[in-house]
Amino acid sequence: MKYFLVLTLFLAVFSQFFVSVSARALASEGEFVQLSITPFRQSKITSCGPAVLAMAYYYAYPMGNISERDILAYAQRQGWYTETKYPYTSPANMVKIIQHYAKNISSGQAVSPQDGLDLLFRELRRGNPVIIDVLVRLDDRQSGAHFVLVTGFSVAPGNKYAVTITYIDPLTGGTKSAPYYGEGGLWNAWRHNGDPGGAGWWLVIPCPLEVEIPIRLGDYLAI
Numbered sequence: 001m002k003y004f005l006v007l008t009l010f011l012a013v014f015s016q017f018f019v020s021v022s023a024r025a026l027a028s029e030g031e032f033v034q035l036s037i038t039p040f041r042q043s044k045i046t047s048c049g050p051a052v053l054a055m056a057y058y059y060a061y062p063m064g065n066i067s068e069r070d071i072l073a074y075a076q077r078q079g080w081y082t083e084t085k086y087p088y089t090s091p092a093n094m095v096k097i098i099q100h101y102a103k104n105i106s107s108g109q110a111v112s113p114q115d116g117l118d119l120l121f122r123e124l125r126r127g128n129p130v131i132i133d134v135l136v137r138l139d140d141r142q143s144g145a146h147f148v149l150v151t152g153f154s155v156a157p158g159n160k161y162a163v164t165i166t167y168i169d170p171l172t173g174g175t176k177s178a179p180y181y182g183e184g185g186l187w188n189a190w191r192h193n194g195d196p197g198g199a200g201w202w203l204v205i206p207c208p209l210e211v212e213i214p215i216r217l218g219d220y221l222a223i
Contacts, residue, residue, distance in 0.1 A: 029160050033124045034152035035059070041173025043068055048147045049089030050075055051170035052131050053098050053205075055149050059129060060207045066101055074100060087145065091133055091201040094147070102205050110200035113187045117163065117180060119202060120150055128206050132190055133198040136171070139184030145195040146171065153180075 037059050042051035047068065054068040075081035080093035089097070095107050110116030123130050130150040136143040148167045156162035163180040179185045191199045 029155055030157040032152075032154040034154075034166060035124065035127065035129055037129055037149065037151050037168065039168045039173050039175065040068060040170060042170040043072070044083055046083055046088040047072060047081070048170045049094050050081060050097070052147045052149045052168075053094065055168060055170070056129055056131055056203075056205045057098065057101055060102070060205045064101070071097060071101075087195050087198075089147070091195055091197045091203075094131070094203055098203070098205060105203065105205050107201070107203040109197075110190070110202060113181065116187055116190060116200060116202075120153060120165065123204050124150070124153060126206070128204050131203040132167075133193045133195050133201045134186065134189040135193055138178055138186060138189040141192050141194070145193040145198055151175070 037055060040051050040055045040058075042048050050071040051068045053071050054066060057064060057066050057071075072081060075089065075093070075097045076083075078096070080097050081089045091107075095105070098105055108119075110119055120130055131147060132150055133145055133147055135141060136146040146169075148169055150165060150167045152166035154164045154166075156164075161181060164177050165180050165186045166175060166177045167186075168174070169176050180187055182188070193199065195201070
């Protein structure tokens with residue numbers, strides 16, 4: 001009887017461990033995913049939020065014809081974007097704004113570096129870019145919060161912890177790359193952005209299943 005109880009307990013613990021591990025989007029050495037997304041440059045110094053919403057929405061719904069200007073006008077009417085008053089567009093208001101245009105969205109907060117990496121791997125593999133809240137300068141906690149659109153990742157051959165994240169910075173309208181780990185890495189900037197409710201915050205506008213998604217898959221992208 002005692003042996004049976006011990007075996008039952010072991011199987012219960014093992015099954016929980018297996019479920020938690022299998023639910024994780026484990027890295028593959030040399031894996032590379034890059035979504036082809038049209039970059040937008042924000043029209044105002046504080047309009048990074050509406051700009052990345054416009055980018056992500058246009059990617060998911062290219063026939064939707066929604067511009068940053070449209071989103072700005074709507075958000076300002078609702079009081080969810082204030083050009084000269086911090087936080088300009090809060091993470092909570094980002095969700096409210098995009099719900100006006102798309103009902104099928106998801107949002108949450110990553111609470112650990114692995115949690116955040118799992119989320120990025122999972123969504124990017126599905127063809128969905130991810131909006132996150134980071135610092136304007138990833139290595140400077142005084143630089144202020146900033147919304148960017150994550151579009152890809154690459155994992156170095158021989159080292160699954162050497163992960164590079166690619167994202168569009170609406171401040172410049174260009175694509176940037178940064179290591180995920182490290183003091184000046186994306187994760188530290190993601191969890192220390194300083195926005196109310198911004199630590200680890202993310203938002204996804206999933207592409208409809210019928211949309212053909214251009215994704216580049218291949219070997220490690222050296223930068």
